[in-house]
Amino acid sequence: MSIALPRSLSALISSYGPYVGALMARGLELVGKLGLYMVGARILGVHDSGYFFLCMTWVGVIATIARVGHERAVVRHVAAELAVGRGRAALKALLSGTLVVLVGGTIASLVTAALAQPLAIYAFRDPEAARPLLISAAVILPQALCYFLGNALLGFHRSAAGQMVQNSLWPIFTLAALVAGVHSLDGILYAFAAANLAAAGVGVALLFRERNRFVDLPSDGADHEPLPSLWRTALPLSVVEVMQILLPSLPILLLASFGLPSDVGAFSVANRISMLVWVVSTPIGAVAAPSFAAQHRQRQTDEMRRLNRRMRLAIAVFSLPIVAVMILLPGPLLHLIGPGFEIAAPALMVLGVGQLIYSLMPCQEVVLSMSGYGGVLRWLIIAQAVVTLILCFALIPPFGMMGAAISNAVNAAQLAIGSAIAVRMLMPKVF
Incomplete structure (x- = not known):
């Protein structure tokens, strides 16, 4: 005997179904990244994990610069063009964005390899960092492709597949290499590069399966304004993407200049734990992004408002328990990673407060970027950059990890x- 769900409850479950699929994909990312951080930290210790x-x-940071905003632009263009039947x-x-990322990723990899030693000596004040930076150059192009191809899948409303390609597969593959016996810093970095390359290959295969959708369909008779060129969409978003990855990373880079490798390792773990909120918010925002782009193209304001409210509610429900653990139990949480990482407990509490504020008003930057307000978002990010730079240079030299934590918390809020x-x-x- 089957039990019929009330129509309202059935509709609610159906509306949140895509979020659940994307969250399951990010659940694999959570397992992979936490496992990678914990196993890697235990194998390398606090000192060498700082280099990692x-x-x-x-x-x-460099892979994001190499993509010059095309990963988010391709979501809007693919979703919006398919919504009005313009498959070609x-x-x-998709093809023009892929070419840009290939060229940018190659240049970024070569520049990093050439400048590894000067960066280690003059930027990070640690000559021993030169070899790890040199090896990491091999990761840049695969990771740039990995993220771009994953975002392209989002444009086809393949949210779970897109999240798998850009976020879930490479940490799982890297963790598998550690479990298989790769225990040196060099070996882990090479495994990191191979894992991103494999994930990019999966992305290519999944996009090839969508090839039948690249055809023009009969017009619906509506007058749809043409989208700007991909470059025009990408340029303001390139500032957004670079700043969104650089601003949370800047305290770590400055801490590497003013602190010990052990401080970098401990704070990096705390910072990445705090970003578990992004593990929740990013897939939900990614599911909603192509729908925002399509609904904005079709001028469906009421649908955008309903989608926005569902998105915010879903993120708050899933994020708040994670934030509560960060703020209330930072020491035990860091101890799970390995001995010595508890020194970052106060920093994790501060980071948790910033993520609490974000989880209550999440992903509105996604709404702006998918609605053609990339220029407005760019200026918001520039203002964010100014504040973060001031806080980083004012607080990190005298206060170390706590200064870095305050900078990142204010950045998120x-x-x-x-x-x-x-x-x-x-x-x-729409709000």
């Missing part, structure tokens, strides 16, 4: 508050 996390941070235009956006105010002012019916 420094390289991960460097790769993340979607294909053109400012992003949430600023983008929420912008959406409320520019699109009041």
Whole structure:
């Protein structure tokens, strides 16, 4: 005997179904990244793990610069063009974006390899960091492709697959290498590069399966304004993407200049734990992003408002328990990573407060970028950068990890508050 669900409950479950799929994909990321951080930290120790996390941070920043905003632009263009039956235009956006990322990633890899020793000596004041930075150059191009291809899948409303490609597969593959016996710093970095390359290969295979959608469909008769070129969409978003990865990473890079490798290792772990909120918010925002782009193209304001409210509620429900553990139990949480990491407990509490504010007003930057307000978002991010730079240089030299934690907490809170105010002012019916 089957039990029929009430229509309202069935509709609610159906509306949140895509979020659950994306969260399951990010659940694999959570397992992979936490496992990688814990196993890697125990194998390398506090000192060498500092080099590992420094390289991960460097790769993340440089690979983002290499993509010059095309990863978020391709989501909007693919989703919006397919929504009005323009499959050939979607294909053109995908191919042109891929070419830009290939060229940018190659240049970034070569520049990092050439400058590894000067960076280690003059930027990070540690000549021993030169070899890890040199090896990390091999990771940049695969990671740039990995993130771009994952975002391209989001444009096809393949949210779970996109999250797997850009966030879940590479940490799982890297962790598998550690479990298989790769225990040196050099070996782990090489495994990191191979894992990103494998994830990018999966992304290519999944996009190839969508090839039948790159055809033009009969017009619906509506007058749809043409989208700007991919470059015009990407340019303001490139500032947004670079700043969103650079600003949380800047305290780690400065701490590497003013602190010990052990401080970098401990704070990097605390910072990455605090970013578990992004593990929740990013997939939910990624699921909603192509729908925002399509609904904005079709001028469906009421649908955008309902989607925005569902998105915010889902993120708050899943994020608040994580934030509570960060703030209330930072020491035991860090002890799970390994001995010695508890020194970052006060920093984790401060980081948790910043993530609490973000989780209450999340992902409004996604609404802005998918609605054609990339220029407004760019200025919000520039203001964020100014505040973060001031805090970093004022607080990190005298206060070390706590200064870095305050900088990142303010960064997260400012992003949430600023983008929420912008959406409320520019699109009041959407908030």
